[in-house]
Amino acid sequence: MTDLGWDPTNEEAIYEGFLNVLKRRFRDITMQLRIKVTKLAYKAGEKINPSVFNQFRIIRKYPPESIPINIWRDMCSVSKLIL
Numbered sequence: 001m002t003d004l005g006w007d008p009t010n011e012e013a014i015y016e017g018f019l020n021v022l023k024r025r026f027r028d029i030t031m032q033l034r035i036k037v038t039k040l041a042y043k044a045g046e047k048i049n050p051s052v053f054n055q056f057r058i059i060r061k062y063p064p065e066s067i068p069i070n071i072w073r074d075m076c077s078v079s080k081l082i083l
Helices: 008-043 069-077
Strands: none
16 A cells, blocks of 8 residues: 655755746746737837737737736846746
């Protein structure tokens, strides 16, 4: 019979796996948000290239619905976070 108690080795492996998935998904999610807000800015009449998604000075004015504007502006000002 196997002991199903706590095993720190398993916990560490699970934690590392979680971080790896989170890092990949965060990049995917933020890219989708950048695409969405670039389109919003373009439709609003901003002089923006709709196929370039790192125009942070412009897109920082157009937060996605799911992110408060102050947080979105912070994310755009530390653009390395959402590259």
